[in-house]
Amino acid sequence: MIAIIFKLFSSKNEEIKDKIELKVQFLHGLEGDLIKNKQPYLEKRFIQCSTPSMKVSRWNIFYTNSFPRCLFRNLFKISKSGSECLKNCLKIQADAILKNQPDIIFGESWGGAIGLLLLAYGYWKGPIILIAPALIRFLRLAGELDITIEDVLNKINENNLGQNILLIHGEKDSTIPYKNSLEILEKIKGIEFISYKDGDHELNFLIRDNSLAEIICNHYKKFEENQKK
Template sequence: MALRIIFFHGLESGCGGRKHRFLQEHYDDVVCVDMHMSLLSLGKRNSILRNLVKNALMTKPWNLYSWSVQCSLDGCLQCQESELFRTQSSKGVLIGSSWGGAVACLAIAKGLWKGPAILIAPAYKLAVGKRGGYDPTYSPLAIYAAMAKQLASDDYVGQVIIVHGTMDDTVPISDSREMASVIGVEVQEVEGGDHRMRCLLEGETPELISLINRAQTTGNPPER
């Protein structure tokens, strides 16, 4: 069976973005499900603004934003569930970029994905805040602890690799360093890389391909 790539897109990029197209150019089986996600578009069913409007009368004002973010994360993960279920962990690699990286964290924490994963500037902590807001089980430390438990299980295959540019001015690189420390995986810091991380797609041997190959090897190395 050929390698299958599941790509979780970013907050506003959707399907057909640069990373998705790059993967399609290099791999025969690439899946990118539209998560119908945006920050401010009411036309996207999982957008944070749409959830703010929908939940406005259902929770206390100080819980509204955090609950809406949680609803957006859950809605995006639901979009991905069928593809995750029908993909063998040993034959697939999950790649999540920014918001997609946050959704990928949730998929791993909940045990919906037990295979190789590459998290590019994962925006989980930025999305939910330090304390996680409405539901304490969604706090960054709670999700990281759940991820660590999943990665330590006997049925988890491959590695989880976090990649983050040192010049990212959208998602703090300190968030990835913290996540890597808690879950005990590798964080690869790309000197000069910005949030878009197009440098991973460039050159005769693009770094993203090398990362995909490395993620498929057995066992998660300790943080370097």
């Protein structure tokens, strides 16, 4: 459907003349507006990279969906605050999908959590790449209310959307437990999984060696091939 133009460059300083003809929606992690390591990389290599701000933060009260503000709005009821935060971020990304019509979604950490919700609640049925999704860790810390781990994973499995997912996690991730991704693998059938033995939470070496763009392209091509079967 889409002709993919992909080139690997031996020099980091070499100008990128041809962008990859894919539209990517990037779901950032916590503090994503302050630490944008992957967004500039994606913008340089793809014809479109939309990064909707979820206005989420652990501590920054100027962000609408920061945890302190969600707690305050919900009278410091933790599970209710967690649910509101997830739902608000989910709506932002769902609205952006309708507006930008991406070809593929790429989410890391908190963004990976929202990516799972997009699949579970029917807002996205296309290819998606998730790095160390934070959903299980967050809900076990905040407490489950109307969004539960079991329900989210079961919905994705029941709709046979596991084959659309590429899950990536570093075994030395000190932020999101590696075992969380193993749990997702157990629950959802058909997921492709890439594990990095020495990988940390950010996996920024995927940017430095330019392998992230190749991973995104390969996953998209695999999705397209599965659609034709």
